[in-house]
Amino acid sequence: MLWKIGIxxxxxxxxxxxxxxxxxxxALQQRYDxxxxxxxIADPVRGSLFNEDGLDLDAVLKEMAQKGSLKDRPEFTxxxxxxxxxxxKANIVAEATITNLESGEPGLSHMRKALSVGSHVVTSxxxxxxxxxxxxxxxxxxxxxxxxxxxxxxSGTPCINMVLECMSGCDVKSVAGxxxxxxxxxxxxxxxxxxxxxxxMEAQKMGYAESxxxxxVEGWDSAVKATIMAKLFFGANVxxxxxxxxxxxxxxxxxxxxxxxxxxxxxxxxxxxxxxxxILASVSPKxxxxxxxxxxxxxxxNALTVATDHLGEVTVIGPGxxxxxxxxALLSDILAIHRTCLCSVH
Amino acid sequence: MLWKIGIxxxxxxxxxxxxxxxxxxxALQQRYDxxxxxxxIADPVRGSLFNEDGLDLDAVLKEMAQKGSLKDRPEFTxxxxxxxxxxxKANIVAEATITNLESGEPGLSHMRKALSVGSHVVTSxxxxxxxxxxxxxxxxxxxxxxxxxxxxxxSGTPCINMVLECMSGCDVKSVAGxxxxxxxxxxxxxxxxxxxxxxxMEAQKMGYAESxxxxxVEGWDSAVKATIMAKLFFGANVxxxxxxxxxxxxxxxxxxxxxxxxxxxxxxxxxxxxxxxxILASVSPKxxxxxxxxxxxxxxxNALTVATDHLGEVTVIGPGxxxxxxxxALLSDILAIHRTCLCSVH
Numbered sequence: 001m002l003w004k005i006g007i008x009x010x011x012x013x014x015x016x017x018x019x020x021x022x023x024x025x026x027a028l029q030q031r032y033d034x035x036x037x038x039x040x041i042a043d044p045v046r047g048s049l050f051n052e053d054g055l056d057l058d059a060v061l062k063e064m065a066q067k068g069s070l071k072d073r074p075e076f077t078x079x080x081x082x083x084x085x086x087x088x089k090a091n092i093v094a095e096a097t098i099t100n101l102e103s104g105e106p107g108l109s110h111m112r113k114a115l116s117v118g119s120h121v122v123t124s125x126x127x128x129x130x131x132x133x134x135x136x137x138x139x140x141x142x143x144x145x146x147x148x149x150x151x152x153x154x155s156g157t158p159c160i161n162m163v164l165e166c167m168s169g170c171d172v173k174s175v176a177g178x179x180x181x182x183x184x185x186x187x188x189x190x191x192x193x194x195x196x197x198x199x200x201m202e203a204q205k206m207g208y209a210e211s212x213x214x215x216x217v218e219g220w221d222s223a224v225k226a227t228i229m230a231k232l233f234f235g236a237n238v239x240x241x242x243x244x245x246x247x248x249x250x251x252x253x254x255x256x257x258x259x260x261x262x263x264x265x266x267x268x269x270x271x272x273x274x275x276x277x278x279i280l281a282s283v284s285p286k287x288x289x290x291x292x293x294x295x296x297x298x299x300x301x302n303a304l305t306v307a308t309d310h311l312g313e314v315t316v317i318g319p320g321x322x323x324x325x326x327x328x329a330l331l332s333d334i335l336a337i338h339r340t341c342l343c344s345v346h
Numbered sequence: 347m348l349w350k351i352g353i354x355x356x357x358x359x360x361x362x363x364x365x366x367x368x369x370x371x372x373a374l375q376q377r378y379d380x381x382x383x384x385x386x387i388a389d390p391v392r393g394s395l396f397n398e399d400g401l402d403l404d405a406v407l408k409e410m411a412q413k414g415s416l417k418d419r420p421e422f423t424x425x426x427x428x429x430x431x432x433x434x435k436a437n438i439v440a441e442a443t444i445t446n447l448e449s450g451e452p453g454l455s456h457m458r459k460a461l462s463v464g465s466h467v468v469t470s471x472x473x474x475x476x477x478x479x480x481x482x483x484x485x486x487x488x489x490x491x492x493x494x495x496x497x498x499x500x501s502g503t504p505c506i507n508m509v510l511e512c513m514s515g516c517d518v519k520s521v522a523g524x525x526x527x528x529x530x531x532x533x534x535x536x537x538x539x540x541x542x543x544x545x546x547m548e549a550q551k552m553g554y555a556e557s558x559x560x561x562x563v564e565g566w567d568s569a570v571k572a573t574i575m576a577k578l579f580f581g582a583n584v585x586x587x588x589x590x591x592x593x594x595x596x597x598x599x600x601x602x603x604x605x606x607x608x609x610x611x612x613x614x615x616x617x618x619x620x621x622x623x624x625i626l627a628s629v630s631p632k633x634x635x636x637x638x639x640x641x642x643x644x645x646x647x648n649a650l651t652v653a654t655d656h657l658g659e660v661t662v663i664g665p666g667x668x669x670x671x672x673x674x675a676l677l678s679d680i681l682a683i684h685r686t687c688l689c690s691v692h
Contacts, residue, residue: 020515020656024515027517028515032514032515150512156513156656156657157657157660158504158508158512158513158660158662161511161512162504162508162512162662165507165511165512165678165682165685166496166504166507166508166511166512166678167502167504167674167678168378168677168678168681168682168685169366169370169374169378169674169677169678169680169681170502170674171373290642291642291644292642293639293642293643293663296636296637296639296642297639298637310366310502310670310671310673310674310677311502311503311664311665311671311674312664312665312671313663313664314503314504314662314663314664314665315661315662315663315664316504316508316660316661316662316663317639317659317660317661317662317663318657318658318659318660318661319657319658319660324656325656325657325658327656328513328515328516328656328657331514331515331656332511332512332513332514332515334515335514335515336511336514339511339514339686340685340686
């Protein structure tokens, strides 16, 4: 089967996926028998492209790098994203627009539309998954397609599919993790002697923190991921605003250094655990022994410890952001869909 | 679909799987829409059972616990294992006999037979996977069934499926891991001040080491896992006997303690890496910084660091043995087969 893929949102992540697909075309065919065309790219700012016979990714990426826009490409179309998703009817739509935690838009509408016209959807967009997973899963089911979202927690580091698939059959008792790289980078810098504000500025300089760092440092980003994990691993509906949440803005260099001397590190931990029939979710700075797997995770690296009945504690450590890393999350979901369909053939 | 499952080998792992299946019957149905019967258990020593309508696992496990044998059960059959596999034609055979690294038998014949009569096979048996993976995959393909083997490295801790599925699309550059819990337990005890022999005896007392510990302490078990990883992650045929292999018998307490003082730990590392077009595999004690994820893994815990092009280093840490842990590996593979077939229905 020749897969037709559409990429919605051509920022860092969309371009990351396009880079990988472009560079690995042959390898993907040889290794996984996976053949594809990217038939459309939808981005109202950078320009949308459509070609039923497949876009030339190499040329598209070069133009993007040179001009920062696709509007001069011959395949340019002024069509809106929803219309393009409907007309193109790709087999798989990779949704990679910017996360909006209040409405989930525009990603939510993109996913609804794609699923309803029979496109599988893979996404790294936390908003719609945190806000409307049930609805989206139900649209997917009605239309006989899949919705996959490995990238919404820990980017391409195996996490969601690791727990839901590789550990299926386990009861999850708790998850606790460093799910925000910006804050972990800042806390790591504070151990080196930086004040909080100096460390934040360094994070901004490195591109790890945004100019308005609120979402990261106040723990909102971690809380969204806790919401998603509560839903996926515990079946619980926990609103982001209902999560006990404390950021890192009040953590001092002195506390970080003192903790280290006592064999501990202060880490911003997103935790979801089951107590009796209750699901408790929180985000807060915690003292973690350096001998624990999470206590040793430094810089922008992320990690998650999953405690289960059958396996005790399993910890995964890896990158939590990055354009290639998140593009990889989308690719692994695309290949999972391909595997399923391969199997259904024989 | 009602899955008919056969369990071949009813030692620790086979019983571990049976325990989980027995305890989680309802949860598996509710959560995964997975319904099953265990129609046969084959074990020439403990006794083989067959009932087309499903065995009473609760009664079987109780009898096993009380008598150490199934020979008094009404479903007892004197039939040989291969005949039973052929007659029962289960949808899934879980092969959990003892690893034999020279011939792969009897597991290899069990798997060949099961696949050739159209049963999917899941296994935790390293021998046949290390010795005859290509042949078995080809028999599986001919018969339109799957062969899965998560449990052969790191027991139920996601590892093989994590790399092959959750990280699909990545090029693996190297894997390096603590893949043998016995030796890691011994080295951990040596850091506490035990001599090698004292630590070994403690490991034997705890049930982590066998009375003849050669396979663990001389690195053979780790080497078999390196062989399997070379095949699965690099497509390379590396014989166990061709792996540069050094065990832990010459490591002294003094070296372990001195390393620790210098911020390092001595760990028995199984490594496979690509250098140019060559695949290099080795097992040896290595100095690992305590700041590295592998340097902090203590006791019988296992871990694997996978270095890839898209994700840099990803490390997973978790149990590497145990009857429930390995039973869980078999269950996750069974549920993966179930997922594939669910998808192919709609």
